[in-house]
Amino acid sequence: MEQVFQVDLRGVVDLLSHHLYGSPRVYLRELLQNAVDAITARRGSDADAPAEVRIETPDRTEDGSIRVHDTGIGLTESEVHTFLATIGRSAKRDELGFARHEFLGQFGIGLLSCFLVADEAQVLTRSAKGGPTVRWIGYADGRYRVERAAEERAEPGTTVILVPRRDMRQWVTQRTVLELAALFGTLLPFPVTVDGESITAPGLPWRTAYPTPADRQVALTRYAEDTFGFTPFAAFDITCAESGLTGVAFVLPQAANPAAKTGHRVYLKRMLLAENVTGLLPDWAFFLRCVVDTTELRPTASREALYEDDLLEATREAIGAQIRDWLVELSTSNPAGLAEFLHIHDLGVKALALHDDDMLRLVDQWLPVETNAGRIPLAEFRRRFGEVRYTPSVEEFRQLAAVSSAQGLGLVNGGYSYLTEILERLPALDPEIRVTRLDPAELATHFDLVDPATELALRPFLSTAQRCLDRLECEVALRTFDPPSLAALYLLDRDTQHRAELRATRAIADDLWADVLGAFDTDQGTDRPQLVLNHRNPLVRRICGVTDPRLVTTAVEALYSQALLLGQHPLRPIDIALLNRSFVGLLDWAVHDTEGES
Structure with missing residues (x-):
């Protein structure tokens, strides 16, 4: 058997009036909205009808109430029962229930906001269609009554009267009402006054x-x-x-x-x-x-x-x-203005460039990015270097910028927000644009080989160095490259780095996850990281001339540790132990050598 929902009207009023709105201040906005809609409705049939909203604060009223008067269309007694006493019913909808375009309010609940500041709301209204002035009194507990008003309004329209609760009086003071009316109604097309003071602006x-x-x-x-x-x-x-x-x-x-x-x-x-x-x-x-x-x-x-x-x-x-x-x-x-804007808001423009080709062109032509040739736009970078090589992280860029520059290779720092994605989108503008991620191992192909005779003479040193690095799973190579101030460079290609990270994770994982990760470790390649020693560096040349195997081992370990630190590579426990041992070893050798001289 079908039943009808039982509605606790007191609870509904409390829910809508106290929990729908974010602040009590909206009571004045809702009253202004209803007044403006009433004026709009009246002017729909009488273009010359007066249009005015007057607000009186307790400073002007004798009973401590706030009153909002309008010259709108007003309501008849039957309309009062229909629209003021039915939550969700609004006169601002058409006969099919759809919202009418010209009105601000549509939901039929705005009057409930009065109960944010008062326990009782009075409405005095006289319809422009004719009839007497009607008084509607609503209470926060859901009760209401309708009666003919003792005093007739001089003209059609509506007056809403609220006597605030004691704890809400601050919301109806003249100063607060002026501020709220100015906030919500400054741009309204009809004159609005608070205690005779106009708050509306002449236009948008x-x-x-x-x-x-x-x-x-x-x-x-x-x-x-x-x-x-x-x-x-x-x-x-x-x-x-x-x-x-x-x-x-x-x-x-x-x-x-x-x-x-x-x-x-x-x-x-x-x-x-x-x-x-x-x-x-x-x-x-x-x-x-x-x-x-x-x-x-x-x-x-x-x-x-x-x-x-x-x-x-x-x-x-x-x-x-x-x-x-x-x-x-x-x-x-205004190119200078654009440059200043990009300096301030580069993130927003770069975010837009990820999805918009016009913005991508603007970024390409105007936005300076960090490169090993300074901060220049990508278009200028391509003009100088042709191909766009980049690193995906700031740390990798800092490690390789000087070395790649010395080899004549341009390098872009793609480690900042959105930049890697932007670089990879550049070919969408022009298929001729070549963008590649720099593989650190590629740099080794640009280094000069050591003279064959020199390399042959240094074979004992290189053999000792390789035995030292074998337990670290690293290859040693001797090359000549710029800048000469860099003694050694640790190079790790992406595939080797991926395998190393995978195996490091397996080593610390439990048996289950170790087996899972092992399924991905199918590449049995023998490529290992390289420690490239720079024969142009004076210190490296001096180390190459050392004949004591123990001292060679200590020196190579120190160069290896320094290369890891300069490249900001993660240090494994074995690397940390080696760093400490090489430092202590060199310190011990230096002290021993000093004592021998004395």
Whole structure:
């Protein structure tokens, strides 16, 4: 048998009025919204009807109440029963229940916000259709009553009367009401006054006419300073016809955190929706703060955020395209300005370049990146070196930058955010662009071989050095390369590094995981890391002339340890032990040699 839900009205009122909204301050926003919608409805049938919202604070009223008067369409007694006493019922929908475009409110719950600050709400209303003035009194526990008012309103419209609870009186003081009315209603198209003081502006700041573009820019800068508290790097207009959106985007003057959710000031039909609305712009546009007014985007029921739907997604895409167009235009009209912008907000532009070819071209042409030839744009780097070689980590770049430069090889540091992905996308712009990750072992092919006679004479030394490094699974090689100040270089190709990491993990894993990892260790290659000794280095040449095997072993171990440290390679326990032993050994040899001389 079908049953009807039993609704605890007191609980529903408490839920919606105390838990739907984020702060008691929204009570005034909801009252302003209802007043503006009532005026809009009346002007729909009478274009010359008066349009005014008057707010009286306890400073003006005798009973300590706050009163919001409007010259709107008002309600008849039957409409009062229908719309004020039914939660979720709104006069702002058509006969099929769909939201009507011209109204701010749609959900039929705005009046419940009164119970955030008061236990009782009175509504005095007289319909423009005719009839007497009706009084509706609602209580926070869900009760209400309707009666004919003892005093008739002089004209159609509505007055809402709230006597605040003792703990909520701070929300209805003249100063607070002025601040809230100015916050929510400054841009409303109808005059709004608080105790006779006007709080409405003459128009939307970004749609106001100015004598010159420079004057407009100055005015927008001042508006950003007053609204957001910063002087913008730049400001440009944003629009979306589909969502009826107009506004202005302000570029932050300092670097922003990409992980932080940037909030924007959003007006809905010129009523402030919220000061920190997220989701309006693409995630990569974290370097912007926007002020916009929209007629078509939908608010959530609490009117503190935008409803996520296809229209909002289309608006995001349209604004994203305009941000990109602004950056491209800046690159042609003001290259110095673009360079300054990139210096501040390179992360945002690089994030966009991962998905947008126009931004990728801009990054390629203008964004300086770290290379072993200095900080230069990628296009300039290709002009100098042709092929783009890069390292995927900052540590690897620091190890190989000087050596590769000495060999005439250009190297890009791809270890910073998004840069490796950007480098790998460059061929999408031009298939002729060659981008490769530098394999450290490749550097050895650019080193000069030692004179055959010299290498033959040094064979005993190299044999001793190789026996020393065999237990470390490392090969020794003698080459000549620049810079001469570098004594030794530890080179490890990617495949060898992968196998070494896999086997190191197996060594410390339990039996189960060791077996699992062993299934991946199918490559039985014999390639090992190389310790390349630089015969151009004076110290290496002196070590090559040592004949004592013990001293040769200690010296080679010291060179091996130094190469690991300079390359910022991870040290295994055996490497740490060797580092300590070689240091102590050399110290002991130096002390012993000094004692012998004395």
